[in-house]
Amino acid sequence: MSIGTMLLQLGEGMLTTFSIFALTLIFSLPLGLAVAFGRMSKYKVVQAIMKVYISIMRGTPLMLQLLVVYFGPYYAFGMALSSEYRFIAVIIGFALNYAAYFAEIYRAGIESMPVGQYEAAHVLGYTRSQTFCKIILPQVIKRILPPVTNEVITLVKDTSLAFVIAVSEMFTVAKAIAAAERNILVLGIAGLFYYIFNFIVAFAMERIEKRLNYYR
Amino acid sequence: MAVLQINHLRKSFGSNLVLDDISMSVEKGEVVGILGPSGSGKSTLLRCATMLETMDSGDLIYSGEYVCKNDGNGKTVYADKAQLKKIRSMFGLVFQNFNLFPHYSVLKNIIDAPISVQKRSKEEAVEEARQLLKKMGLADKEDYYPYQLSGGQQQRVSIARALALNPQMLFFDEPTSALDPELTGDILKVIRDLAAEHMTMAIVTHEIDFARNVADKIIFMADGLIVEEGTPDRVIDNPRNERTRSFLAKMER
Numbered sequence: 001m002s003i004g005t006m007l008l009q010l011g012e013g014m015l016t017t018f019s020i021f022a023l024t025l026i027f028s029l030p031l032g033l034a035v036a037f038g039r040m041s042k043y044k045v046v047q048a049i050m051k052v053y054i055s056i057m058r059g060t061p062l063m064l065q066l067l068v069v070y071f072g073p074y075y076a077f078g079m080a081l082s083s084e085y086r087f088i089a090v091i092i093g094f095a096l097n098y099a100a101y102f103a104e105i106y107r108a109g110i111e112s113m114p115v116g117q118y119e120a121a122h123v124l125g126y127t128r129s130q131t132f133c134k135i136i137l138p139q140v141i142k143r144i145l146p147p148v149t150n151e152v153i154t155l156v157k158d159t160s161l162a163f164v165i166a167v168s169e170m171f172t173v174a175k176a177i178a179a180a181e182r183n184i185l186v187l188g189i190a191g192l193f194y195y196i197f198n199f200i201v202a203f204a205m206e207r208i209e210k211r212l213n214y215y216r
Numbered sequence: 217m218a219v220l221q222i223n224h225l226r227k228s229f230g231s232n233l234v235l236d237d238i239s240m241s242v243e244k245g246e247v248v249g250i251l252g253p254s255g256s257g258k259s260t261l262l263r264c265a266t267m268l269e270t271m272d273s274g275d276l277i278y279s280g281e282y283v284c285k286n287d288g289n290g291k292t293v294y295a296d297k298a299q300l301k302k303i304r305s306m307f308g309l310v311f312q313n314f315n316l317f318p319h320y321s322v323l324k325n326i327i328d329a330p331i332s333v334q335k336r337s338k339e340e341a342v343e344e345a346r347q348l349l350k351k352m353g354l355a356d357k358e359d360y361y362p363y364q365l366s367g368g369q370q371q372r373v374s375i376a377r378a379l380a381l382n383p384q385m386l387f388f389d390e391p392t393s394a395l396d397p398e399l400t401g402d403i404l405k406v407i408r409d410l411a412a413e414h415m416t417m418a419i420v421t422h423e424i425d426f427a428r429n430v431a432d433k434i435i436f437m438a439d440g441l442i443v444e445e446g447t448p449d450r451v452i453d454n455p456r457n458e459r460t461r462s463f464l465a466k467m468e469r
């Protein structure tokens with residue numbers, strides 16, 4: 001295999017890795033907020049369901065969850081597994097898992113807000129949704145940025161778990177090439193890719209944090 | 217007609233009866249000082265009046281408009297949402313610890329509610345906010361953020377924020393208690409100026425001299441009851457009730 005083909009294959013793997021990363025964030029960040037609301041719901045049943053959901057997502061390996069999402073439909077309903085479903089299953093699995101982690105971060109952030117902020121808004125006549133969107137959420141975002149950054153960096157590395165259902169993301173490709181070509185260097189390139197990816201993520205998050213530093 | 221009328225207000229937290237049959241009224245332009253020992257229910261009274269707490273029983277009426285009234289079985293029934301929203305704009309509350317919105321500039325803190333709650337135009341809101349800031353001696357601070365201000369300045373911003381909604385009445389819950397002693401004077405002066413303009417106010421305070429000075433009427437509370445009520449001269453200088461006397465004696469020391 002020429003260096004060119006190798007890089008081309010790695011490049012495709014990177015693209016898949018990046019897609020998993022981006023799609024997971026796009027779905028799990030808002031879903032996490034919904035889960036957090038459910039977790040703080042005044043309805044005990046909703047609260048309990050969300051609590052169980054979060055504890056399962058956090059208490060079992062993501063790898064196992066991916067397998068369940070991928071093979072689940074086949075074993076439960078005898079549905080045929082198309083190859084496109086592999087990628088979809090990865091996104092579903094990741095989004096469900098990360099939503100649980102984000103939900104707990106959101107919840108901690110929301111519950112850390114002083115009650116005086118709600119009371120001031122209430123007396124000023126803000127509606128509940130105005131209070132949340134204008135007063136609470138912006139402050140919560142600032143507070144939770146550090147733990148969210150941690151999760152996002154973990155996600156970059158976790159994308160490699162997609163290999164369990166044979167989605168050829170970066171790491172899967174690198175491993176295959178390394179085995180076929182007896183060339184360990186390609187794993188080094190893969191490592192470098194993850195490192196640079198995370199470097200950019202950390203840089204971007206730091207920029208956002210700085211941007212929010214205009215108040216305390 | 218009284219700006220604020222409270223009849224037979226009762227409020228418990230669990231089995232703890234915190235307000236026991238409180239009735240009071242505040243007339244237009246009147247300044248009422250509320251005194252009393254810690255735990256006597258002063259804050260709870262203000263929180264019930266400003267709808268931060270619900271009353272267990274009793275009536276709450278602003279300028280003839282009912283927030284809630286007794287249903288005849290000793291339970292109180294609140295008005296519908298639209299009515300409550302309307303009444304909420306009739307009063308403002310100044311908190312002990314300001315509760316400014318830290319992510320908003322001073323100006324935005326003041327104009328945001330007029331714009332997003334009262335749907336007033338931005339130009340109008342900004343103009344009025346600037347006048348209020350000038351009045352508070354903070355004309356040059358509109359672009360500051362709360363953390364950049366002293367406690368006294370923050371409290372003046374929070375007073376401006378409350379005034380920006382043009383309330384008929386203002387409540388203060390120990391507006392100077394969170395401040396360094398040398399900063400309390402600024403706030404007391406602002407409140408005195410408002411009194412001179414005949415702003416209707418109810419002020420919970422531990423500053424006896426200030427209360428004597430600014431209030432038309434003093435309410436003295438103990439154990440969830442109004443034990444004495446009258447002019448400052450009557451209640452502060454010639455207290456009849458034993459509780460009032462011992463409280464004032466302690467404060468003098």
Ligand SMILES: Nc1ncnc2c1ncn2[C@@H]1O[C@H](COP(=O)(O)OP(=O)(O)OP(=O)(O)O)[C@@H](O)[C@H]1O
Pocket residue numbers: 229232234252253254255256257258259260261
């Ligand atoms: N949210 C609450 N839950 C339970 N009990 C409460 C609550 N708020 C107040 N209380 C109780 O109600 C009583 C009156 O409290 P309140 O804060 O109204 O007193 P206060 O007169 O304002 O006292 P202070 O001068 O210390 O501010 C106290 O016994 C207090 O413990």
Ligand SMILES: [Mg+2]
Pocket residue numbers: 258259260389
């Ligand atoms: Mg109090």
